[in-house]
Amino acid sequence: MSRQRAEDFWKPTGFLAAASRLPKHEPNEGLKQFPIHARVWRHGAFIVLNPAAALHNKPQGRCRAVPQACFVALAVKEFNLTDFHSLGLSGDLLTAVSENGYETPTPIQQKAIPLILEGKDLMGLAQTGTGKTAAFGLPLIDQLVADGTHPRARGTRALVLAPTRELVNQIAKNLISFLKKTPLRVTSVVGGVSINGQIKRLSKGTDILVATPGRLLDLVDRGAVDLGTASYLVLDEADQMLDLGFIHALRRIAGLVADERQTLLFSATMPKQINELAQSYLKDPERVEVAPAGKTADKITQSVHFMDRKAKGDFLVDQLKAKPDGMSLVFCRTKHGAERLMRKLAQSGIAAGSIHGNKSQNQRERAIRDLKSGAINVLVATDVAARGIDIPGVSHVYNFELPEVAEAYVHRIGRTARAGAEGEAVALCAPEEIGLFRQIEKLIGIDIAVAGGDVPPMSAASKVKRGGGNRGNKPSTKKPYRKQSASGDNDNRAQSRRSRRRRTSNRQNAA
Numbered sequence: 001m002s003r004q005r006a007e008d009f010w011k012p013t014g015f016l017a018a019a020s021r022l023p024k025h026e027p028n029e030g031l032k033q034f035p036i037h038a039r040v041w042r043h044g045a046f047i048v049l050n051p052a053a054a055l056h057n058k059p060q061g062r063c064r065a066v067p068q069a070c071f072v073a074l075a076v077k078e079f080n081l082t083d084f085h086s087l088g089l090s091g092d093l094l095t096a097v098s099e100n101g102y103e104t105p106t107p108i109q110q111k112a113i114p115l116i117l118e119g120k121d122l123m124g125l126a127q128t129g130t131g132k133t134a135a136f137g138l139p140l141i142d143q144l145v146a147d148g149t150h151p152r153a154r155g156t157r158a159l160v161l162a163p164t165r166e167l168v169n170q171i172a173k174n175l176i177s178f179l180k181k182t183p184l185r186v187t188s189v190v191g192g193v194s195i196n197g198q199i200k201r202l203s204k205g206t207d208i209l210v211a212t213p214g215r216l217l218d219l220v221d222r223g224a225v226d227l228g229t230a231s232y233l234v235l236d237e238a239d240q241m242l243d244l245g246f247i248h249a250l251r252r253i254a255g256l257v258a259d260e261r262q263t264l265l266f267s268a269t270m271p272k273q274i275n276e277l278a279q280s281y282l283k284d285p286e287r288v289e290v291a292p293a294g295k296t297a298d299k300i301t302q303s304v305h306f307m308d309r310k311a312k313g314d315f316l317v318d319q320l321k322a323k324p325d326g327m328s329l330v331f332c333r334t335k336h337g338a339e340r341l342m343r344k345l346a347q348s349g350i351a352a353g354s355i356h357g358n359k360s361q362n363q364r365e366r367a368i369r370d371l372k373s374g375a376i377n378v379l380v381a382t383d384v385a386a387r388g389i390d391i392p393g394v395s396h397v398y399n400f401e402l403p404e405v406a407e408a409y410v411h412r413i414g415r416t417a418r419a420g421a422e423g424e425a426v427a428l429c430a431p432e433e434i435g436l437f438r439q440i441e442k443l444i445g446i447d448i449a450v451a452g453g454d455v456p457p458m459s460a461a462s463k464v465k466r467g468g469g470n471r472g473n474k475p476s477t478k479k480p481y482r483k484q485s486a487s488g489d490n491d492n493r494a495q496s497r498r499s500r501r502r503r504t505s506n507r508q509n510a511a
Helices: 003-008 014-020 091-099 107-117 132-147 165-177 195-202 213-221 238-243 247-256 272-281 309-321 335-347 361-373 406-413 431-444 458-463 486-510
Strands: 040-043 046-049 072-075 122-125 156-161 186-189 206-211 232-235 262-267 286-289 300-306 328-331 352-355 378-381 396-399 423-429 449-452
Touching: 091 132, 107 122, 107 132, 107 286, 122 132, 132 156, 132 165, 132 206, 132 232, 132 262, 156 247, 165 186, 165 206, 165 361, 186 195, 186 213, 195 206, 195 213, 206 213, 213 247, 238 247, 238 262, 238 272, 238 406, 247 272, 262 272, 309 335, 309 423, 335 352, 335 378, 352 361, 361 378, 396 406, 406 423, 406 431, 423 431, 431 458
Parallel strands: 122 262, 122 286, 156 206, 156 232, 186 206, 232 262, 300 423, 300 449, 328 378, 328 396, 352 378, 396 423
Antiparallel strands: 040 046, 046 072
């Protein structure tokens, strides 16, 4: 109900007169003679009470589920409108929110939760660390409980997709913390672990399935999960899923989910492909934006040091040794480069671990636990591991190598300054990375402070080597290409055929 429509129902009735005399924070106390439910719905500066829910025997009923004539709007200007009670969530869920230490909803939660409860498709744009999981998780749980149905065997009522194992596990953990007073079940499935246990857990069905696209499709192909029963689809960190090449997987999954569904898409950046994805799978979506696309958190202090690529390792060691009590994340472009850098740090006496694609799921989880417990204070990671690392104590993020996609910079440094804390992001930029650096500045809309070194000219950007790493620029050992004549080409092809026949004959003889 809009604010104007709320005003239309504000009439001088006995109910209104009684309600207007109540204390600010107890709008339902003293109205027991009226058939009123304890829920409160906020619209602008108005508090909308729902007196029909009790009459209809719908303790979970929402304002949108009862006749308009049953609403009474009160102009209570002084009422606190910035708490979770004002967003329309059910009483049991509000208790779970309070027990988890949530007091004031973040901007993305204030804007997204009421819209999701109204059943609208949503495209949410917000920085990492702003509470996006609760923004979609709380109203999702609220609606699933209100529906009152149960999952079918091998089915799921809601599907949440995320790009990495770490993020899937983090989302599932957060959702489970809100389910204490509900009968709902959450199941997470990721790669890197045995699929047999996941098949067994899914056989009974689940209310909320949190998954990476790759492992989910493996389960679909085995007939272990039926997505046709899912009436809610959430795409979290959608831009990263596109960066990792999941676009075809997303299209296939979207085609397997029920046509009549509510779709929610969340992203920290908004590249062109995200808009195209939203237009394809969202129906008349509401757009919620709490920060411009690519904007970084306000409490992150950013700086850059310009230096030769070979000087980065020793410089980083000095930086980390100068902050022995800090908790730091260091980002590299490649998994091999990350592992080499971790070993260099360890050899220099720094307690460091690594997390990248070559690590098993158990190894990745152990590294994160070690960082949280203080067993190590530096974690070297690749971009694929940037999502889902939610460690409040991370004070510094080092971009040892700049990402080739500017949006990845936003996600990297979003691992610090979580939940309103302060953090520092330090970039190490070699001359050949100046082009990447300028793309980052253009995306985030600020000039990053130069803390050291001389700014290289843009002409140095042409020397950038894709793939980065620490391999160095070795001269090529390949012979230069020379165009052959027609006869020469035929001679070469004949020689190649003779070589293949000899190799085949040798293998057969060896067998």
